[in-house]
Amino acid sequence: MLYTSTRDNSIRVESSVAIAHGISSDGGLFVPVEIPKISMDDISRLVNYSYIERAKYILSLYLTDFTEQELDYCVNGAYAEGKFSDKKVAPLHTLDDHTEILELWKGPTCAFKDMALQLLPYLLTTASAKSVPGKEIVILVATSGDTGKAALEGFKDVPNTRILVFYPDNGVSPMQKLQMTTQEGKNVGVCAIEGNFDDAQNGVKKIFTDKKVAEKLDSMGMMFSSANSINWGRLVPQIVYYVSAYCEMIEKGRIKAGDEINIVVPTGNFGNILAAYYAKEMGIPVKKLICASNANDVLTDFLKTGIYNKNRDFYTTISPSMDILISSNLERLLFILNDMEDKDIKDWMKELSETGRYQVSEKVYDRIRENFEAGSCDDKGTKATIAKVFEKTNYLCDTHTGVAVAVYDDYVSVTADITPTVIASTANPFKFSASVLDAVNPDMSKDMDEFDMVLGLHVETGAECPPQLANLKDKKPRFTECCKKEDMESVVLSMLNNK
Numbered sequence: 001m002l003y004t005s006t007r008d009n010s011i012r013v014e015s016s017v018a019i020a021h022g023i024s025s026d027g028g029l030f031v032p033v034e035i036p037k038i039s040m041d042d043i044s045r046l047v048n049y050s051y052i053e054r055a056k057y058i059l060s061l062y063l064t065d066f067t068e069q070e071l072d073y074c075v076n077g078a079y080a081e082g083k084f085s086d087k088k089v090a091p092l093h094t095l096d097d098h099t100e101i102l103e104l105w106k107g108p109t110c111a112f113k114d115m116a117l118q119l120l121p122y123l124l125t126t127a128s129a130k131s132v133p134g135k136e137i138v139i140l141v142a143t144s145g146d147t148g149k150a151a152l153e154g155f156k157d158v159p160n161t162r163i164l165v166f167y168p169d170n171g172v173s174p175m176q177k178l179q180m181t182t183q184e185g186k187n188v189g190v191c192a193i194e195g196n197f198d199d200a201q202n203g204v205k206k207i208f209t210d211k212k213v214a215e216k217l218d219s220m221g222m223m224f225s226s227a228n229s230i231n232w233g234r235l236v237p238q239i240v241y242y243v244s245a246y247c248e249m250i251e252k253g254r255i256k257a258g259d260e261i262n263i264v265v266p267t268g269n270f271g272n273i274l275a276a277y278y279a280k281e282m283g284i285p286v287k288k289l290i291c292a293s294n295a296n297d298v299l300t301d302f303l304k305t306g307i308y309n310k311n312r313d314f315y316t317t318i319s320p321s322m323d324i325l326i327s328s329n330l331e332r333l334l335f336i337l338n339d340m341e342d343k344d345i346k347d348w349m350k351e352l353s354e355t356g357r358y359q360v361s362e363k364v365y366d367r368i369r370e371n372f373e374a375g376s377c378d379d380k381g382t383k384a385t386i387a388k389v390f391e392k393t394n395y396l397c398d399t400h401t402g403v404a405v406a407v408y409d410d411y412v413s414v415t416a417d418i419t420p421t422v423i424a425s426t427a428n429p430f431k432f433s434a435s436v437l438d439a440v441n442p443d444m445s446k447d448m449d450e451f452d453m454v455l456g457l458h459v460e461t462g463a464e465c466p467p468q469l470a471n472l473k474d475k476k477p478r479f480t481e482c483c484k485k486e487d488m489e490s491v492v493l494s495m496l497n498n499k
């Protein structure tokens, strides 16, 4: 299996090169040149496998330059017993007759990013030992909250790596902020920036593609790589849990092998839902992929009209990990749907950076309509949904999952489609205690601090706060710096010189 770039389809590299570099030097994203297929026989076999065995099989189809021993080492390490609080790793919770919640937040940081970021350090260090031996890998992360913590936790004290995380000072929840500022580990750094997530992401991209900075790093025996979902090593672990969820549905007797399902994904950077698209193209029978957005509904409009237009207000919402106006991974979908022709992609991405808007061709638009549905939900609707789900089923959703449930409810009321459905649940509700408590009992949260609200949410709902969140209460912040977006480069260089 070889990989090409969305902006230069003549490129051919092995997966270890794609993962070690993170992004192609032409500015494009790496994608496999073809999507491997799995048959219903394969799926029936996978039903009897553990999550780890399913992961090894799926990864072996994409990472063909990794040896079996290497894949064993990576996957066994990432999903070892005790790292995830459920032995199924990504279990299904039955919500009602035709809806299953895929709980992707049983890992160390309580958000779905752990599914990929527990594995990525293993993939990245194995890949770089093959393709750029001797280099120290510097991970730069722009985060809207969850990626930063999950990446820090995944990479902390991993030999031959350093990790630096930038987050928007006013764009993450107090719990997310504390999770990052209290991070332990010798090779880690965290800095707030004055600005929003797109500012942080643009700043990181700029440093990443700056030739002078790259030369400076090279002279220090270092190179940049990315832990954002532009790295193929972030996406491939996510394909696994959609295949695994289909197997679980069969195992639970919810469907028979071959039956169609719908998949609903609360979406920000388009990584998670793109992984679901890959699972569909591999052979998982999916009727519709339903893309759920919060008030930042640029993707909803795009998937409905074929026009991407980021010239609109940016909202800070109660589902901050989806507060994004430029969804990087969409470029991969467009490239695939455009039969891997790179010219249109380059044109559209150029238009996007110059005017903030582009319109895809009729062909690509038709293919989007075949595969995707989309909807959005504002904060008020999200809170109402969290309250309704809790009242009806005693199940507590976080705010991101609340958006997905709301959009799915709208979809069902319009289409009356009762195809069995998997809703991706992306965070533990205690990560967003203030908003979730406000949803289930608006009177209770007045004048409470973050940890009073954790307790309040527990008392109100009976749900248990995971210990790694509850224990933050007694930790002292270690990283308190906040910089201007123009100063990100000097922050990076001073952190790297600092050891």
Ligand SMILES: *Cc1c(COP(=O)(O)O)cnc(C)c1O
Residues within 6 Å of the ligand: 111, 112, 113, 146, 147, 229, 266, 267, 268, 269, 270, 271, 272, 273, 321, 322, 400, 426, 427
């Ligand atoms: C990152 C994140 C999302 C968005 O996922 P994308 O892959 O960026 O679309 C949704 N919910 C939570 C809790 C997240 O951390």
